[in-house]
């Protein structure tokens with residue numbers, strides 16, 4: 218069943234706040250050079266030299282006072298803290314609500330519905346991504362950076378698939394060739410598609426990455442597609458929000474049956490887990506898998 222959000226979202230999208238304007242930077246103040254210090258006066262205790270006959274000793278004239286030191290430069294004026302207007306606060310709340318709504322929708326529907334919705338109304342995709350970007354900017358660690366660090370130690374000749382790549386950060390950071398896929402191409406590096414059906418030949422990838430992108434109630438299809446795309450012994454890297462797993466051991470067992478043997482499990486981060494699997498020879502048919510809970514963002 219498809220849901221028409223046109224009325225709700227188009228009205229909301231029309232009210233998106235304009236990008237914040239950066240305050241003009243004041244030109245640096247030129248500092249005046251301090252006047253050179255006057256030459257040291259002769260010591261008061263030194264005896265005056267003898268005068269030639271008939272000459273009167275003149276009263277010593279007071280030394281000219283040194284020019285006053287320039288006043289210290291005033292400290293740079295603190296940027297005035299702008300209070301957000303009621304309208305700006307309402308717009309921010311509306312944008313937050315819109316992000317959470319689309320986010321939850323993506324986690325609870327089959328991906329073909331999301332693909333249809335975003336194809337018809339790409340502005341909804343951008344609204345979702347604006348929200349995701351502002352959420353992830355607050356995280357102390359971003360899984361994409363962890364995965365990029367890991368790829369830094371892998372062969373540069375590897376070919377990698379980044380499934381649900383967002384704005385294709387991985388392709389920008391790493392030296393390997395990266396194929397980036399998402400529902401909407403928001404960058405020229407991104408190929409728009411549903412990651413349940415990726416336009417690449419079988420066994421063409423050395424690594425497949427899902428960074429927080431196992432969204433969609435049919436996410437098992439994404440994993441089966443990853444299995445098709447990986448060469449034998451290719452690597453599957455998954456970063457997921459820890460709270461999405463009801464029972465992570467059971468989940469790992471199911472992936473094992475599907476053809477992915479766990480090789481690394483990193484739960485050191487309090488928010489997300491990083492799992493690494495190697496593609497085995499198993500091609501077990503598995504149409505069902507334990508569902509992952511949707512990742513719901515709290516209202517702030």
Ligand SMILES: C[S@@+](CC[C@H](N)C(=O)[O-])C[C@H]1O[C@@H](n2cnc3c(N)ncnc32)[C@H](O)[C@@H]1O
Pocket residue numbers: 323328331349360361380381382383384398399400401410411412413427428429430432433
């Ligand atoms: C939470 S964001 C993560 C983005 C990026 N991987 C990161 O870690 O910054 C999830 C991304 O997966 C994408 N996505 C979800 N389901 C998808 C599907 N079926 N096909 C393609 N992309 C999908 C979303 O559009 C979104 O860009």
